[in-house]
Amino acid sequence: MEPLVSVQEMRAVDKLSVTALEIPAILLMENAGLKMAQTIRQKLNTVSGKLICIICGKGNNGGDGFVVGRHLSRMGARVEFFSTAAREDLKGEAAANRLIAEKLRLPIRDIRSADELRPSHTPALIVDALLGTGIRGEVSGLYREIIEWINAQEVPVAAVDTPSGVNCDTGETAGAAVQADFTVTMGNIKTGQLFYPARSRQGALFVADLNTPSFILEKVNPRKYLVQPEDLAAFLPHRPADAYKNTFGKVLIIAGSTGLTGAAAMASLSALRSGAGMVVLGIPERFNPVFEEKITEVMTAPLPETESGSIHSRAIHEIDRWLKWSHVLALGPGLSTHPETQAFVRAFLQKVDKPIVIDADGINNLAGQFDLIKNYPADLVFTPHVGELSRLTGVSQKDILANRVEIVRKWAQKLHCVILLKGAPTVVADPDGNAYFNPSGNAGMATAGSGDVLTGLIAGFLAQGMTGMQAAVSGAFAHGMAGDLAAQKLGQRGMIAGDILNHVPEALSLFEQNKTETLRHWNFFERLF
Numbered sequence: 001m002e003p004l005v006s007v008q009e010m011r012a013v014d015k016l017s018v019t020a021l022e023i024p025a026i027l028l029m030e031n032a033g034l035k036m037a038q039t040i041r042q043k044l045n046t047v048s049g050k051l052i053c054i055i056c057g058k059g060n061n062g063g064d065g066f067v068v069g070r071h072l073s074r075m076g077a078r079v080e081f082f083s084t085a086a087r088e089d090l091k092g093e094a095a096a097n098r099l100i101a102e103k104l105r106l107p108i109r110d111i112r113s114a115d116e117l118r119p120s121h122t123p124a125l126i127v128d129a130l131l132g133t134g135i136r137g138e139v140s141g142l143y144r145e146i147i148e149w150i151n152a153q154e155v156p157v158a159a160v161d162t163p164s165g166v167n168c169d170t171g172e173t174a175g176a177a178v179q180a181d182f183t184v185t186m187g188n189i190k191t192g193q194l195f196y197p198a199r200s201r202q203g204a205l206f207v208a209d210l211n212t213p214s215f216i217l218e219k220v221n222p223r224k225y226l227v228q229p230e231d232l233a234a235f236l237p238h239r240p241a242d243a244y245k246n247t248f249g250k251v252l253i254i255a256g257s258t259g260l261t262g263a264a265a266m267a268s269l270s271a272l273r274s275g276a277g278m279v280v281l282g283i284p285e286r287f288n289p290v291f292e293e294k295i296t297e298v299m300t301a302p303l304p305e306t307e308s309g310s311i312h313s314r315a316i317h318e319i320d321r322w323l324k325w326s327h328v329l330a331l332g333p334g335l336s337t338h339p340e341t342q343a344f345v346r347a348f349l350q351k352v353d354k355p356i357v358i359d360a361d362g363i364n365n366l367a368g369q370f371d372l373i374k375n376y377p378a379d380l381v382f383t384p385h386v387g388e389l390s391r392l393t394g395v396s397q398k399d400i401l402a403n404r405v406e407i408v409r410k411w412a413q414k415l416h417c418v419i420l421l422k423g424a425p426t427v428v429a430d431p432d433g434n435a436y437f438n439p440s441g442n443a444g445m446a447t448a449g450s451g452d453v454l455t456g457l458i459a460g461f462l463a464q465g466m467t468g469m470q471a472a473v474s475g476a477f478a479h480g481m482a483g484d485l486a487a488q489k490l491g492q493r494g495m496i497a498g499d500i501l502n503h504v505p506e507a508l509s510l511f512e513q514n515k516t517e518t519l520r521h522w523n524f525f526e527r528l529f
Helices: 007-019 025-043 060-074 092-103 141-152 214-220 229-235 261-273 285-294 313-317 320-325 339-351 360-364 370-374 386-393 397-402 404-415 450-463 468-490 497-512 516-522
Strands: 002-005 051-056 078-083 108-110 125-129 157-160 182-186 204-208 224-226 250-254 278-284 299-303 328-331 356-358 380-382 418-421 426-429 435-438 526-528
Touching: 002 007, 002 214, 007 025, 007 214, 025 060, 025 092, 025 125, 025 157, 025 182, 025 204, 025 526, 051 060, 060 078, 060 092, 060 125, 060 157, 092 108, 229 468, 229 497, 229 516, 250 261, 250 320, 250 450, 261 278, 261 285, 261 450, 261 497, 278 285, 278 320, 285 299, 313 339, 328 339, 328 450, 339 360, 339 370, 356 450, 360 386, 360 450, 370 404, 380 468, 386 397, 386 404, 386 418, 397 404, 404 418, 404 426, 404 435, 418 468, 426 468, 435 468, 450 468, 450 497, 468 497, 468 516, 497 516
Parallel strands: 051 078, 051 125, 078 108, 125 157, 157 182, 182 204, 204 526, 224 435, 250 278, 250 328, 278 299, 328 356, 356 380, 380 418
Antiparallel strands: 002 224, 418 426, 426 435
């Protein structure tokens, strides 16, 4: 998995590289700028004779810009610098690299207004080295004018580290932000680069490897990771040629109520599509005839029901046979919050001791039941959206949205469980305080039933021997892949949950067939060595 860092953690990595390894800071800047220049040459095929306009701010991002321009000039480009700070206003490595550019007689124009941004002719590329990762608060004044000027030009834009105006911790934009065609971020991906709108502003993302030893990053210990296709490939279990259905696990799913039978169907079929060997669906008894016709591959267990068609608390006494039979449990899709159903859910969690994934009304019916949850004796995976996590924990939706990562990490540790918080990106946190970010998926998946497909996938992966963390991470990634494959064929606007479900086998087959080139489509970034 690819480590992710906050802005402060990246600074700590750089500082340790300088203090512990005695690597001069100016050498780190040199390496970063060279990687950026090489990437620009690759993207433009050649830079020889092409005008490249580099806009430098007063901090280290501007210093990177001077290094980039120097190397591009050496490669044959015509370089023009526009700087928001005179050399005497710069410090440290940024001042040193501007001085080198001056001694090489590269053209540098200090500007106090965007009106002074007048390249000698239309450039082949604009390099944004204005603000970098250090912004706080709204972008205003000269910087806002420059950003608006950059965005108004009809030429490609390359951003150094991050598009100016993007907060690399939250992914938010600060009033104005550069729209880049590609971004070269230095050292490690920043957490905010996984979130929108940052993700839509940065274009293609490249990571310049600064050859930092792994022990430096381990010392900083960010405990945040980007999931990539090779991670799912590593987690998927081998399927022996002489296997039979019991080999791949047996799943018991408790789901469904009046008006919400589709959720039960989606979850149970998805568990089978994930590769699980057998699935039994526990449902209110009145729906049994319907399900026996609707989903022939899934076995059913009719359970006592309430007058409104949800599972009754009496069902807890009639489910022992299936509990003994199953390896893994799933609880919640379409279940309802009827008081009798709530009583069943709470009694169920006290009774069972097998890996379980809990979604939707399974979560809602456990709101505030912290002791019951944290004392669960096996892997427990919650899959809430923001509203469900708010109901479970009592934390407001506003607070969760403002600090998604830290809140989901805190509660996964507090409740001794895995929490998968749905969103763009989906974030998975484990009881050890690690957070995993899923980059796959698209807006077409924001449709009723999509989460039920995810629940089934996670349950199926648990049944095949994955841990709770592995199943949640793999389920989220495969779910997003299936959604992306569906969108490629159908477009996002008209997608329904069944389209995601129907593309799960195709997504998983890419790993079985080792389709490395195709799987690269889901690489969030490209590393530059």
